Amino acid sequence: MIGIGFVYCVAGSFFATCAILGLADRRWANTLFHGLLATSFFAGDRIGDLSNGVLVLALVAIATSGRMRRGETAEAAAPHGPLLALALVIPAVALGGTFLFKQMPALVDSRQATLIALATGVLLALALCWAVLRRTPLEGVRAGRRLLDEIGWAAVMPQLLASLGAVFALAGVGEVVGGLVGQAIPAGSVLGAAIAYGLGMALFTIVMGNAFAAFPVMAAAVGIPLLVRQYGGDPAPVAAIGMLAGFCGTLLTPMAANFNIVPAALLELEDRYGVIRAQVATALPLLLFNILLLWWVVR
Template sequence: MIGLNLVYAVAGVFFAACALLGAVDRRWANALFHALLALSFFAGDAIGDLGNGVLVLALVATATSGRMRRGEPEAASEPHGPLLALALVIPAAALGGTLLFKRLPTLIDSQQATLVALTLGVLVALALGHWLLRAPPLAGVRAGRRLLDEIGWAAIMPQLLASLGAVFALAGVGDVVGGLVGGAIPAGSVLGAAVAYGLGMALFTIVMGNAFAAFPVMAAAVGMPLLVRQYGGDPAAVAAIGMLAGFCGTLLTPMAANFNIVPAALLELRNRYGVIRAQAATALPLLLFNVLLLWWVIR
């Protein structure tokens, strides 16, 4: 059955190729960083918890060594018309593949249908790009490696923070937060629970830098016990709107360095928080809308 095995294989091949290109260019720290990522995708299940822990420590040591080099800037070129269409291939494939693959449970793991469709969409877009633009065979990999070198260690921050959220959930942080929030919400108040959940998702995301890290905590604290079990909310709606509220927090925090700080550095903005300031006018009204939407779908 096709599932995460395909996703991990494609990601592993890409990072392995980046590691080889880095070694050819004598970017040894970059090559080691990408090689470790490739190893995690190829053999993460085989090396066990201890091996993965050592691998993460090696990634951190490499990232903080100060030896990782930024990518070489590429000469500006005229925009190509087909590029916009190629960019749309990926979301179209993700949507269409998700709807199709859920009807093929014997072939595609239905729980991973979206990730499989997204991966196939990337491969299709890459193949079309090489065909339409007559690009060299490794042009896509080189461009991806250059972008990774520009972003640096922050490229894997979402995964690290999501892992932190899982650790917090296993440690019972959600139960503690739920006890504190439950005592502050008026009995029987759906609006109060919706405000606590939406605002909590945004605030935890601001602190952790990633909505995926905040979700396990707030789902265990408010989402499941109050909004779903007590007030009968649809779990899918509670999860989806909660994540959107968390993403509002992503727009407001420097902890989301890969989204808000790295772009400011790459664009050489005078204000390193310029991206956050520009996004605040969108994030705050959108957070309010998500809270009201959650209250409306449950009441």
């Protein structure tokens, strides 16, 4: 059966190739950083918790050392039409594959259908680039490495922050927050629970920089015990709308560096927080809408 290991293999192969290219360029810090990332994808489930923790600390040490350098400059771009069409192959395959793979439980792990479809779309897009643009898959990896060089250490922030959310959940932060929220919400108030859940998702995301990190905490604090168990809400829309509320917080925080700070740097904006300021007018009304939608769905 094709499972999450397939996705890890694709991601690990990309970072391993980046490490080899960095070694050829004698960019030692980049080589070690990408090599450790490849190791985490290839062998993270076999090296144990302690070794994974040491690996993460090593990644942080390399990222903060200031020794990671930019590499080769961009090559001439392909014509915009074919390039855009080929780029759209990835989301198209991810969407279609999600529905298709869920109907093939004997072949594909249905729980990981979306990630497997996404990885399949990436491989298919690389193959089509080779056939249509006459560009080898290695050139696609080189382009990806150039983007990694521009983003730098912020590329791994979502992965690390999502892990932080899991640590907070295991440490019982959700239960503590739930106790405080339960004292503040009027008994039987679905609207109060919806506000606490939606606003809490946004605020925790602002602090932690990632909605995936905030979700385990707020789901354990409000989403599951109040909106689902006490008020009978459907877990699927409660979870989905909660994540959307968290993404509103993503639009408002410099902690989401790969979304808000890196684009400002790449665009050479004078205002480092210009992207965030432009997103406020979208984030706040959208957060209000998500809270009201959550209230309507649960009540």
